Amino acid sequence: xxxxxxxxxxxxxxxxxxxxxxxxxxxxxxxxxxxxxxxxxxxxxxxxxxxxxxxxxxxxxxxxxxxxxxxxxxxxxxxxxxxxxxxxxxxxxxxxxxxxxxxxxxxxxxxxxxxxxxxxxxxxxxxxxxxxxxxxxxxxxxxxxxxxxxxxxxxxxxxxxxxxxxxxxxxxxxxxxxxxxxxxxxxxxxxxxxxxxxxxxxxxxxxxxxxxxxxxxxxxxxxxxxxxxxxxxxxxxxxxxxxxxxxxxxxxxxxxxxxxxxxxxxxxxxxxxxxxxxxxx
Ligand code: PAF
Numbered sequence: 126x127x128x129x130x131x132x133x134x135x136x137x138x139x140x141x142x143x144x145x146x147x148x149x150x151x152x153x154x155x156x157x158x159x160x161x162x163x164x165x166x167x168x169x170x171x172x173x174x175x176x177x178x179x180x181x182x183x184x185x186x187x188x189x190x191x192x193x194x195x196x197x198x199x200x201x202x203x204x205x206x207x208x209x210x211x212x213x214x215x216x217x218x219x220x221x222x223x224x225x226x227x228x229x230x231x232x233x234x235x236x237x238x239x240x241x242x243x244x245x246x247x248x249x250x251x252x253x254x255x256x257x258x259x260x261x262x263x264x265x266x267x268x269x270x271x272x273x274x275x276x277x278x279x280x281x282x283x284x285x286x287x288x289x290x291x292x293x294x295x296x297x298x299x300x301x302x303x304x305x306x307x308x309x310x311x312x313x314x315x316x317x318x319x320x321x322x323x324x325x326x327x328x329x330x331x332x333x334x335x336x337x338x339x340x341x342x343x344x345x346x347x348x349x350x351x352x353x354x355x356x357x358x359x360x361x362x363x364x365x366x367x368x369x370x371x372x373x374x375x376x377x378x379x380x381x382x383x384x385x386x387x388x389x390x391x392x393x394x395x396x397x398x399x400x401x402x403x404x405x406x
Contacts, residue, residue: 127209129216133223133267139215140178140269148175152270154261157181158198159207162305162313166274167211169302173272179208180217180264182224186232187256198315217268224263235262237292241376242285245390246401249367254285261286265295272298276305278312280388280403284376304402306332312402319398328400330362331391334369335404338389342371342406347381355391364393374405 130136143150151174153166163179170177181204188194205216225232235258236242242254265273275283283301290299305313310332311325320328334355341351348371355369373379374386390403 127205127213127216129205129218131218131220131223133219136178136215136217136267143176144269149271150174150268151177152264152268152273153177153179153213154264154273154275155179155181155204156183156197156315157204158200158315158318159204160305160313160315162276162278164207164211165305166276166302167208167213169300170272170274171212173274173298173300174270176214177212178215178217178268178270179213180219180268182217182219182260184224184256184260185221185229186225186234186259187253189250189252192250193316193319196319198318217264219267224260232259235259235289235293237285237288239288241281241288244281244376245368245370246281246392247285249392254282257282258285258289261289262293262295265290265297270297272300274300274302277301277405278304278314278402280390280405281376312400314400316398316400319396321396324363324395324398327363327395330359330364331393331400331402332404334358334362335389335391335402338369338371339404339406342387342389345382348379351389355389359391359393364395367392367394367399369393 151170153170155163183197208216234255236255237258247254309329311328338351338355351371352369356366359366369391371379371387371389374388379387388403388405392401
């Protein structure tokens with residue numbers, strides 16, 4: 126039976142009792158409105174630990190003033206049902222007061238410095254990664270997990286959190302879990318439900334373009350050319366492109382003519398919805 130916990134005191138008592146028994150604890154942080162991508166994280170978590178905590182918290186500090194915090198889908202009951210079916214032990218569902226006890230104007234912000242947080246999403250969504258690192262640090266303090274799992278759809282988020290864990294020396298292991306896709310290739314995301322029928326029909330182009338980028342890189346085309354063609358293809362498909370880039374796995378600039386592990390990343394808007402996706406190769 127899953128337990129839904131809304132008070133930090135109760136959460137800490139539970140984790141303390143598990144640790145006393147020598148059990149390993151996994152954390153799966155989420156913002157709710159859970160889908161197969163999240164449930165895959167929970168199932169993976171079960172393989173890494175004896176007890177699994179999933180947090181469900183739509184974190185206000187990681188949304189910009191013109192972003193979708195208010196309309197972000199909230200489905201707590203379905204989330205708990207799905208978490209239980211996936212094998213989760215505790216749904217940690219704090220309210221804003223439990224997470225930010227002195228109020229949103231008194232938040233101690235945790236901010237990762239350096240290029241990994243400053244490029245791509247960091248450039249387009251100022252303050253976003255500060256909000257993510259702030260809440261993820263709190264979740265690590267609250268739960269004290271031995272292992273924490275994050276989806277690779279937010280590729281840069283995982284890279285930023287890796288730096289956070291290294292720099293603040295959180296004693297835990299990080300696990301990145303592969304992207305879960307629909308049959309037509311669209312990466313699972315809570316934001317997919319914003320798409321109308323025509324937008325939904327166009328959305329799989331993102332993954333098609335990513336595969337083209339991978340193939341073009343494999344054929345040795347210069348990265349600049351790969352990026353330009355990708356942006357053009359997406360624009361033609363009706364997207365407004367934020368970025369279409371090939372980077373090294375650490376998100377540094379990939380040099381031409383070197384066969385090294387890389388990642389292609391896209392962010393693009395269709396209608397009012399901003400989608401991101403990536404592929405490693
Ligand atoms: O990836 C997400 O859903 C969020 O950014 C996270 C990690 C749960 C922090 O709010």
